[in-house]
Amino acid sequence: MRAGGDGRRAGRLLRWYPKGWRDRYGEEFAALLISDMAERPRSLSRPFDVARGGIVARLADAGLCGFPVAGEASTASASTASAGTASLASLSVCLTVFAIVGAAMWSQLTVGWQWSAPASAATLAGMVAMSVAMMAFAALALLATLPVAWVIVARLARPGAGNVLVPSLVFTGCVAALFIGGRHFGNGWPGTGGHPWAGGFIRFGGHEWVGRGLVPGGFAAFSWAATLSVTTYWLHPAALAAFPPAEVAWMAISPLALAGAIWAVATAVRRAVLPPRVLAFQARLAGPAFLAMLLFFLGCGCWVASGGGQGLYRAGTIDAAGVCVLALALAVAGQAAWRSRRLGARI
Amino acid sequence: MAADKDDGKGLTGFGRYAGPATLILSSLADGAKHGYALTKDIEAFAGIRLAPGTLYEALARLDAQGLIEAVESDDRRRPYRLTAAGAAVLRVHLEAQRAAADVGLRRLDLHWRPR
Numbered sequence: 001m002r003a004g005g006d007g008r009r010a011g012r013l014l015r016w017y018p019k020g021w022r023d024r025y026g027e028e029f030a031a032l033l034i035s036d037m038a039e040r041p042r043s044l045s046r047p048f049d050v051a052r053g054g055i056v057a058r059l060a061d062a063g064l065c066g067f068p069v070a071g072e073a074s075t076a077s078a079s080t081a082s083a084g085t086a087s088l089a090s091l092s093v094c095l096t097v098f099a100i101v102g103a104a105m106w107s108q109l110t111v112g113w114q115w116s117a118p119a120s121a122a123t124l125a126g127m128v129a130m131s132v133a134m135m136a137f138a139a140l141a142l143l144a145t146l147p148v149a150w151v152i153v154a155r156l157a158r159p160g161a162g163n164v165l166v167p168s169l170v171f172t173g174c175v176a177a178l179f180i181g182g183r184h185f186g187n188g189w190p191g192t193g194g195h196p197w198a199g200g201f202i203r204f205g206g207h208e209w210v211g212r213g214l215v216p217g218g219f220a221a222f223s224w225a226a227t228l229s230v231t232t233y234w235l236h237p238a239a240l241a242a243f244p245p246a247e248v249a250w251m252a253i254s255p256l257a258l259a260g261a262i263w264a265v266a267t268a269v270r271r272a273v274l275p276p277r278v279l280a281f282q283a284r285l286a287g288p289a290f291l292a293m294l295l296f297f298l299g300c301g302c303w304v305a306s307g308g309g310q311g312l313y314r315a316g317t318i319d320a321a322g323v324c325v326l327a328l329a330l331a332v333a334g335q336a337a338w339r340s341r342r343l344g345a346r347i
Numbered sequence: 348m349a350a351d352k353d354d355g356k357g358l359t360g361f362g363r364y365a366g367p368a369t370l371i372l373s374s375l376a377d378g379a380k381h382g383y384a385l386t387k388d389i390e391a392f393a394g395i396r397l398a399p400g401t402l403y404e405a406l407a408r409l410d411a412q413g414l415i416e417a418v419e420s421d422d423r424r425r426p427y428r429l430t431a432a433g434a435a436v437l438r439v440h441l442e443a444q445r446a447a448a449d450v451g452l453r454r455l456d457l458h459w460r461p462r
Contacts, residue, residue: 025403031423032382032399046398053400057407 006037013047016054018061060086085274087340088282089266094333095289096262099137101325102296104230106130107223109303112312114217122306123313129299131214136292144285147278148269155272163271171264174257178226181250181257185228186221229255232318286337293333297326365440367397367405368414372429372437375415381424382406409433 010033014026036046109118109127118124155164229251233240240248274282304323308315374380374388382402390396397405406427409415414433418426429437 021407025407027423028382028425029399029403032386032402035383036386036399046400049398049400051400053404056404 006034009037010034013050013054016051017057020061021057084279084283084340085269087336088279088286089269091286091289091333091336091340092266093262094329094336095137095293098293098296098326098329098333100227100258101230101322101329102130102300103134103223104227105300105319105322106134106296107220107227108312110215110220111224113214114220115311118313119309120306120313123303123308126299126301126303126306127214129302130296133292133296133299136288136295140285140289140292144282144289147281148274151274151278152268152272164268167264167268167271171261171268174261174264177257178254178261181254182222182226184225185247185250186218186225225250226254230318230322232316283340286340290330290334290337293326293330297323297330300326367401368409369437369440369444370395370397371402371405371409372414372433373441375427375429376434376437379418379426379428381420381422381426383424384426 007030010030013033014022014030017026017029033046033050036043040046109123109130112118113127118127152164152168156168228247231251233243233251243251301323303313304315304319306315308319370389370393371385374385374392380388382399385406386397386399386402406415410417410427414430414436415427416430418428420426
């Protein structure tokens with residue numbers, strides 16, 4: 001009677017783990033759980049321990065951390081490559097979250113700069129640091145994307161490329177939707193057309209800098225429109241209802257398009273299987289990517305801590321929350337970057 | 348075969364799993380054991396009870412790295428044994444730990460006095 005009850009409890013706990021893990025270890029793990037339950041019937045820590053292990057196993061199964069379940073042909077070098085890919089995937093996820101939240105905050109400031117120069121030195125320094133980091137992100141993204149795109153295109157050219165074709169088409173569709181929508185809504189916002197500054201210039205570093213900001217107005221508008229969904233308006237439905245329906249629809253659709261693009265890239269990369277040389281190259285980009293994130297974080301922190309000033313420069317609650325998200329993404333990315341570089345050297 | 352053996356760093360690549368991994372490999376050094384036997388043996392020689400989730404998290408990593416392998420069995424409780432690569436990695440790791448322990452103990456004996 002007791003063993004039957006423990007068996008059912010063990011079966012329930014086992015559901016935390018992915019199917020592949022359960023197929024490989026499920027029976028023996030359930031036997032261990034039943035023995036453990038017989039010995040410690042009222043353990044409070046056991047469910048948490050099993051849940052944590054199950055979540056880690058699911059993340060490993062998704063290629064985001066650690067080692068996947070050992071297969072028949074498992075070797076140390078194969079599992080090292082797999083762990084290296086998992087670390088790069090974790091870093092990519094953190095970088096994507098960081099870039100989306102960061103771009104939403106940065107685009108607010110770049111759009112603000114189309115109207116007037118930042119009033120405080122802290123905001124100005126923060127803006128310069130964030131803009132340099134965004135340029136570094138773009139350069140690193142290009143460097144990281146080219147070899148991966150080449151591998152996927154080469155895979156598409158070979159017979160039996162069906163498993164890579166669907167994610168490639170989904171990616172193309174999602175990116176096209178983001179580009180077209182970003183351009184449309186960026187062009188539609190009057191503030192992004194730019195206006196001459198009241199003073200016409202700012203003095204910094206012994207020079208007079210003239211212009212409407214650090215980046216072209218169209219690019220600022222595109223970044224703003226592409227990240228329109230990152231807003232506290234979601235918490236104020238009455239205010240949201242006053243928005244044009246097309247804009248609200250875009251705010252709902254753009255995150256889905258972004259999520260679809262991320263899913264498609266992750267799936268295509270997993271199915272195409274990156275060669276060791278590409279993996280090692282990607283691992284070498286992990287350090288610079290982390291440094292760019294750190295630079296952006298410091299710049300952003302500088303702006304938010306100073307309060308920012310008036311108008312679009314004012315740092316609000318969502319900006320403070322954004323800094324917290326950036327800090328979390330940065331901490332996890334730091335671990336993943338360190339692990340990627342270490343494993344990349346052994347691939 | 349063993350990635351960790353190649354760089355001579357033992358189990359350093361296991362990060363926070365190095366502790367449970369060391370205990371599991373040490374337990375398997377005297378013969379194959381299944382999960383529950385591992386738990387009891389580790390509790391007996393190290394005074395640490397590895398929870399089931401933690402035990403299998405480390406066990407699966409060691410298995411994926413080729414440092415341990417499953418033994419054919421009709422029992423639900425499948426035993427595992429140390430591989431040659433696992434034995435080499437364990438030796439490197441334990442010798443590094445022993446060197447650090449020797450230094451610490453020697454310095455304690457020579458220099459530390461209660462105030």
